[in-house]
Amino acid sequence: MLLPPFQLHEPTTVAEAVALRQLHPESDFLAGGTDLLPNYKWQLNTRPHVIGLHKVDELRAISPTKIGALATLKQMNMDGALWQEVPVVAQTAGLIASPLIRNSGTLGGNLMLENRCFFFNQSYVWRESIDFCLKAGGTACHVVPQETKCYATFSADLPGPLIALGATFELAGPSGTRRVPAVEFYKNDGIDRHAKRPDELLTFVHLPPTASQYRASYQKLRQRESWDFPELGIAVALKMKGETVEDLQIVANALECAPKLLRDIGSGLRGKKLTDAAIDEAAAAVETQVRPVKNTNLSPSYRKRMARVFTKRALLEARAGGPRRA
Ligand SMILES: Cc1cc2nc3c(=O)[nH]c(=O)nc-3n(C[C@H](O)[C@H](O)[C@H](O)COP(=O)(O)OP(=O)(O)OC[C@H]3O[C@@H](n4cnc5c(N)ncnc54)[C@H](O)[C@@H]3O)c2cc1C
Numbered sequence: 041m042l043l044p045p046f047q048l049h050e051p052t053t054v055a056e057a058v059a060l061r062q063l064h065p066e067s068d069f070l071a072g073g074t075d076l077l078p079n080y081k082w083q084l085n086t087r088p089h090v091i092g093l094h095k096v097d098e099l100r101a102i103s104p105t106k107i108g109a110l111a112t113l114k115q116m117n118m119d120g121a122l123w124q125e126v127p128v129v130a131q132t133a134g135l136i137a138s139p140l141i142r143n144s145g146t147l148g149g150n151l152m153l154e155n156r157c158f159f160f161n162q163s164y165v166w167r168e169s170i171d172f173c174l175k176a177g178g179t180a181c182h183v184v185p186q187e188t189k190c191y192a193t194f195s196a197d198l199p200g201p202l203i204a205l206g207a208t209f210e211l212a213g214p215s216g217t218r219r220v221p222a223v224e225f226y227k228n229d230g231i232d233r234h235a236k237r238p239d240e241l242l243t244f245v246h247l248p249p250t251a252s253q254y255r256a257s258y259q260k261l262r263q264r265e266s267w268d269f270p271e272l273g274i275a276v277a278l279k280m281k282g283e284t285v286e287d288l289q290i291v292a293n294a295l296e297c298a299p300k301l302l303r304d305i306g307s308g309l310r311g312k313k314l315t316d317a318a319i320d321e322a323a324a325a326v327e328t329q330v331r332p333v334k335n336t337n338l339s340p341s342y343r344k345r346m347a348r349v350f351t352k353r354a355l356l357e358a359r360a361g362g363p364r365r366a
């Protein structure tokens with residue numbers, strides 16, 4: 041499969057990247073290219089202009105409270121300060137795809153990853169044989185045919201723990217910068233997926249200084265541990281006060297069109313002991329609240345059942361202190 045022709049632009053600053061985007065509304069940003077370029081080869085929503093970010097060095101910095109969009113997944117996974125202060129972020133970066141992909145795949149590309157669906161992530165000829173679909177070139181959805189909404193599955197891992205830890209995303213656009221809480225960033229729609237405006241660039245992720253007070257965990261189900269996309273991910277962030285829960289955030293990820301913060305389950309445990317029975321109860325509640333559809337490799341009923349198992353694992357790991365660097 042060949043890449044379609046496009047004009048490549050190479051800004052060296054955020055301001056230049058934003059200006060280029062204004063000049064070429066029919067364009068995509070390119071970071072590591074591990075998602076965008078395979079999609080282009082499959083002729084999925086290609087654009088005539090591509091704005092490469094690889095020379096925008098100001099976006100590469102990493103610290104436990106601020107991570108640049110161009111930080112690679114490998115750099116995040118190898119960063120000692122991240123492991124020290126927010127280990128779940130460093131660990132999750134290392135659970136994404138394969139070592140080769142993590143060498144070039146970036147934080148920004150992960151947060152902006154295209155939603156996936158069995159009927160979308162296919163070659164042009166394959167999609168043509170089913171008359172395409174709503175998300176690329178067609179008029180109907182093959183997963184929920186009576187609907188006009190796309191149910192493509194959210195498949196990026198890092199947003200799960202970042203939402204649980206209370207991160208905010210910084211965006212740069214023609215009228216300046218703004219911050220959006222990660223929990224408000226994603227929309228439950230496989231096409232209109234997020235709050236970033238088309239002329240904005242995602243520049244930084246900010247973690248609150250209090251994030252390091254949480255014990256967190258991310259548990260991910262995939263078909264092949266070596267490189268597959270998540271079939272589900274459960275992120276938890278737990279803050280204890282003595283023997284009882286002061287705060288608990290649980291995010292069900294990669295089960296629907298967007299990560300889902302299950303506020304009521306977490307807040308129901310505030311002021312209580314996190315006993316084995318309480319963990320079992322919370323895990324059962326997660327199973328009842330998630331609604332996967334049939335558009336990934338594993339069946340919705342299996343993913344739903346596994347949401348309970350993986351929530352239990354996440355809560356047990358968080359209770360024990362969170363992940364440690366191998
Ligand atoms: C075999 C395989 C397995 C994978 N497994 C996983 C997995 O397990 N978990 C997972 O989460 N991902 C997985 N991925 C997806 C992907 O590799 C990663 O999510 C990676 O982090 C994407 O980053 P990138 O820099 O390569 O993004 P790119 O491909 O460069 O960009 C992806 C999208 O983000 C947009 N974008 C990039 N940077 C910015 C920015 N700063 N501002 C605005 N928009 C931006 C691009 O326009 C594009 O739409 C997998 C990919 C492959 C090929």
Ligand code: SF4
Binds near residue numbers: 156158159160173192
């Ligand atoms: S959920 Fe429906 S519209 Fe969305 S990608 Fe899949 S088939 Fe297409």
